Amino acid sequence: MLGYKMSQIPGSALSFAVLFTLLFSGRCSHQVPLVMWSSEGHALPRHAPPLAGHTVSGPQLLSYLTAALSGAPHNVLLFLQDKLSMDDFTVFGGVFGNKQDSAFPNLESALQSSTFPLVLPALSWPDSSALPGMLQEQLGTAPLYLDPETLAQLRLNSSGVALLVFRLPYSTEADMMSPRAVLRGNDEVVGQVLNIMKAQGVPYTAVYTAVRPSRVIAEGSLDGESVGRSLLQASSNEPYPPVEFKRGESTCILLWAENLTVSHFREQWRRHELGPQTFGSSATVSLTGSSCNRTHSRLVLNYENVLGFRSFRLIFSMSQRYYSVSARNWFTMDQVELEYDGQRALFNGSRNIYAPTEYSYRCESVTSFRDALLAAHSLTDNATQWRLSFEEFQIQGFNVTGTQFSYASDCASFFTPGIWMGLVTSLLMLLVFTYGLHMIMQLRTMDRFDDPKGPAIAVPQNE
Structure with a gap:
């Protein structure tokens, strides 16, 4: 055809x-x-x-x-x-x-x-x-x-x-x-x-x-391929390299995402995907304004004509410090900031987005509106008019070696709801089994029986 x-x-x-x-x-x-x-x-x-x-x-x-x-x-x-x-x-x-x-x-x-x-x-x-x-x-x-x-x-x-x-x-x-x-x-x-x-x-x-494509059907056999969770830097199917900011000759900030989506409310929600402008050979993003040092990193993504705004900036601010309780350095993504035509919207993320300084941070979904890891800085500022959604998000702002992410600290906890349900169900079944076994062990035989070959037991009756 x-x-x-x-x-x-x-x-x-x-x-x-x-x-x-x-x-x-x-x-x-x-x-x-x-x-x-x-x-x-x-x-x-x-x-x-x-x-x-x-x-x-x-x-x-x-x-x-x-x-x-x-x-x-x-x-x-x-x-x-x-x-x-x-x-x-x-x-x-x-x-x-x-x-x-x-x-x-x-x-x-x-x-x-x-x-x-x-x-x-x-x-x-x-x-x-x-x-x-x-x-x-x-x-x-x-x-x-x-x-x-x-x-x-x-x-x-x-x-x-x-x-x-x-x-x-x-x-x-x-x-x-x-x-x-x-x-x-x-x-x-x-x-x-x-x-x-x-x-x-x-x-x-x-x-x-x-x-x-909006619909992707996997082709070929999966024989010999790993089907478990793998890090982004270890995947051979990565469609494009991460955004890389260099200080001199060395890379100090890496960012990768399947997509970066922003939505703005102006009578109705309007949505724009920044991924194609950020990653790949057709990327038009500029990193002007980005900076990094030993304690603070700032990645600035500059765009044009996003949702009707002539100038648009997406800013990731990160910092690292030493925590005596864990006896190690941790980095946090403190804020995600939007600057558009002289206005600003600010989202906090330091309490939810963190990892050891030697690692990168990875999360399947980082949003500001559903299972939110990003929270509006203030209910009275422009952040309430915006929604952020980052899919398959990975970032590293410190201790970058070469152009590859370090080992990823995943936002998904080990004890997922499914694991908790399995553990609780197993515990209930164990309790029922233990109670039944205890009841069986409490059974005792009678200490006296009626001998059919001997004289019958007479029970005197008072007339």
């Missing part, structure tokens, strides 16, 4: 759902889809689609982009979603053209109006993170991260060159919006951007893809 010629499909006669049904046959894996199209009146060059089951790698993606941009408009819109898989189109797309049931009506219309769109159903997701860098190299201009409101205030040159990046979230958390609602909201952002470009009369080339 992947070898089906796109040139044989009239875009106006085929719905988006049928297109992806034909192209996205196959199972979801470590891949993300990529869709590229141009505005009306402009056509992408004809291209040979990938073979069925083939995963497009970085060099092949670069060749596709080079060919596509050779004759397409150089005002490029990159819609970069945090997570996306082929299953999202299958589950949430319109069924046989039913747009009322689709989460992607604007994307459908854009593809139907485009001539020869480029559709890559299986792009290697580590290579998808390098897409902004590839486009920057092809266009010769730096990416500009925007939202529709900011784009409406700009005036683009129809014959100019621009790389405009629009970050789109993806959430499946129980307390957030459903995936369908998030995808529908993202599609509305796509529609707003395309309408603005159309109103300004600026031709464009659009790309819709993701940084990583």
Whole structure:
């Protein structure tokens, strides 16, 4: 099915759902889809689609982009979603053209109006993170991260060159919006951007893809692989290296996370994932303002255009001191601070986030709102308007050797609720067994019996 010629499909006669049904046959894996199209009146060059089951790698993606941009408009819109898989189109797309049931009506219309769109159903997701860098190299201009409101205030040159990046979230958390609602909201952002470009009369080339898949199915055999808990620095499947701050030639702070998520309440909760901007080859974060010495470490992550704020900083403050009770040095993450457009939100973490100085600290989930390890500094400041969520979080601010984390002190205690339940149940069963054994040992035989061969026992009766 992947070898089906796109040139044989009239875009106006085929719905988006049928297109992806034909192209996205196959199972979801470590891949993300990529869709590229141009505005009306402009056509992408004809291209040979990938073979069925083939995963497009970085060099092949670069060749596709080079060919596509050779004759397409150089005002490029990159819609970069945090997570996306082929299953999202299958589950949430319109069924046989039913747009009322689709989460992607604007994307459908854009593809139907485009001539020869480029559709890559299986792009290697580590290579998808390098897409902004590839486009920057092809266009010769730096990416500009925007939202529709900011784009409406700009005036683009129809014959100019621009790389405009629009970050789109993806959430499946129980307390957030459903995936369908998030995808529908993202599609509305796509529609707003395309309408603005159309109103300004600026031709464009659009790309819709993701940084990583929303659904990952493990492939291959697990024979010979460790399935127990392993440290991040020992894992061979680490998709990207940690953030590394150096003082001179030596590294003094390391930070790694599967994702760093911030949510801000402004009439409703708005969520932004900072992981793609922080880690990997497409990272745009700056560490300006970071510092470290023997007793204090401060890691500053500087971003632009996060949730509508032009300047945004995420600051981790750590310190170490000697505790006589344990006769050793411990480090604590004292505060996590947000600075945005001159405002500040402060979260305390020193009572919950700590480890021996020689170790790194690791936790599966560090949040400020559910099973919180981070607490708002004050109920009256801006921290109540923010939620922080760090997944698979690991940090080390002291005694860093090379570029690898030291042994990790995990936030998960040894006696988990399951272990306590097992111990209590075992204790109750032991008590019942002990009581039964004690009762059996208390049984005694009679000390006198009636002998049937001798005289009967006479019991005198008084008349």
